[in-house]
Amino acid sequence: MLESLAKTDEYFMRAALKQAELAFSADEVPVGAVVVWRDRILSRACNYTEKLVDVTAHAEMQAITAASQALGGKYLNDCTLYVTLEPCVMCAGALFWAQIGKVVYGASDPKRGYSRVGVNLLHPKTEVVGGVLAEQCTGLIKEFFQRKR
16 A cells, blocks of 8 residues: 555554563553644654653653654644543643644543543644544553552
8 A cells, every 4th residue: 555545544553562562672661642733643652651651651741742743843733633531630731721623532531531621621623533543542551450459
């Protein structure tokens, strides 16, 4: 398949899954994220909360920072974040301030996901798509926590 034809939500979610697998290998909760601008990946990130001893070092936070640096500005309104797990309240707040254009997530997070609060915490113009490659995203997280038990 030609590269230009393959750049769908699933294509970019697979890139986020690769980051989640890196987190898994590093014994971090396997969440991966990429920020895309004009069909180009600007940043790739995974959870580093254990490695950095930092509760804010979620994949989304790392990806937002790197994408902002790549663009030379704090607003990501023309960008899409692909993340393997629904963002938490903290990450949703950061995405609000970054004015991200679109969020695409894989697995829902009924315990800690931002949508559980019942209020849209993202910027009003942010488009949201959930459930992209949800089975693969959920499977990786389940496998990680099963190994922990």
